Amino acid sequence: MAMGNKIQKEFIADFQSKNKVVKCVSTFRLEKQFQRVYTNSIFKLIQEQINRMMYCQVIPSDKVSNEIGVNVLKVLERSIVNNYFWKEYTYTVCWREIGEHISCNCRKFEFRGILCCHIMLVLVQKNIQPVNERWLSSYDGRIQEISRS
Numbered sequence: 001m002a003m004g005n006k007i008q009k010e011f012i013a014d015f016q017s018k019n020k021v022v023k024c025v026s027t028f029r030l031e032k033q034f035q036r037v038y039t040n041s042i043f044k045l046i047q048e049q050i051n052r053m054m055y056c057q058v059i060p061s062d063k064v065s066n067e068i069g070v071n072v073l074k075v076l077e078r079s080i081v082n083n084y085f086w087k088e089y090t091y092t093v094c095w096r097e098i099g100e101h102i103s104c105n106c107r108k109f110e111f112r113g114i115l116c117c118h119i120m121l122v123l124v125q126k127n128i129q130p131v132n133e134r135w136l137s138s139y140d141g142r143i144q145e146i147s148r149s
Helices: 002-019 029-037 040-055 108-112 117-125
Strands: 056-059 070-081 085-096 102-104
Touching (some): 002 040, 029 040, 029 117, 040 070, 056 117, 070 117, 102 117
16 A cells, blocks of 8 residues: 555656746756756755855865866855854865766765755856766666766
């Protein structure tokens, strides 16, 4: 019975995603790409990350990668705590020019299956488009490895 309930909920979510479009919160092309790929519920999680990009900025990094062709950037994120003061976090994003490899030490993609605001900021600032399909995950959070054609 529980399995039938889960399947029914998935069908309803699929139906709503195909018949109801969530509006984009930005003009970034990557958001449009995510809108086409994800269900509405997962797309809203992506939009939360896009909104968090407003509180992030790329800062110069003194760290150098041991791998050839891999660039390292630092991303500073400022969060408001208790509606009063800022808390700052620094994340390290490693990426390749052609966008085939990108990672962040917050590990959101590995744990939740969606790109974090730190990676999205680097993708936007370095004009890496479109997002490589290997970094898009299925609607239920499982990571898909899709070869680029």
